[in-house]
Amino acid sequence: HIQMFYTPGRIVTAHNAPFDVSVMRLTLDRYGIAAPRYQVIDTVKTSRHFLPKLPNHRLDTVSAALHIPLEHHHNALADSYACARILIAENEHFGEARIKSMMKLSKAG
Template sequence: MNFIAMDFETANAKPYSACSLALVMVRNDQIVGEYYTLIQPETDFFWRNIQIHHIHPQDVAHAPKFPEVWEQIQPYFNPKSLVVAHNAAFDNKVLAGCLDYYHLAKPQYLSLCTVRTSRKLYPECPNHRLNTMCDHLQIDLENHHDALEDSRACAKILLRQAYSFGTDPLKKLVTIQ
């Protein structure tokens, strides 16, 4: 399989409040690259979000703003790209929110949600959160809510699913963004 696993962390509930982003590149079923950055959002942080991901305003004070990040990652988002996320609705919403906020053109790409694939393939699990699925599949997740750690875990979940069930049930859940 070839895909990009994506994870955002946000400063608050606003869809344009990305404060970190990670991408994990998978080619021929192998992780071949990783990208991680803090992002300086143009909005306030909520204490609840800080408690979850431990990113503080001072951590991003000198980080690039989203348009600078987009210049680096835009090539990964095209009509043939498969972008995977655990709870893809959230991550796709953050990407779209950042693009809208900065008046940047939205790309078209293929999307797959490993929460959805996990619900379909592992209905016996009590829930399908990232940490639950990692426990169930014996995938290391040392620092949950670190965008890079979560992206790696998401990539490994999808690779395990493809190995165990083949790609046909996964292809049926791909959407176009």
């Protein structure tokens, strides 16, 4: 059933993607579900590239720098929303071409 969320051409966005990808894989393995293939954009990497002067690139720091509300940090839904808004803001300020050129979309799954 999870396959419908991982259709070809879809991109998974995560802040500190290696952690999130490992959790997704372990969870899928636990339930005997084959891990689908998808592309990942890690907003830690994009924020380090586009916002190098921040003191750190934690989700709350990047969100604050981009004026993105993050009222319930470490809540999965709130963190997901903030992560998506970070990528949208970077796309609006720096352009999709720059995001694609500064990082290779890695295959996961």
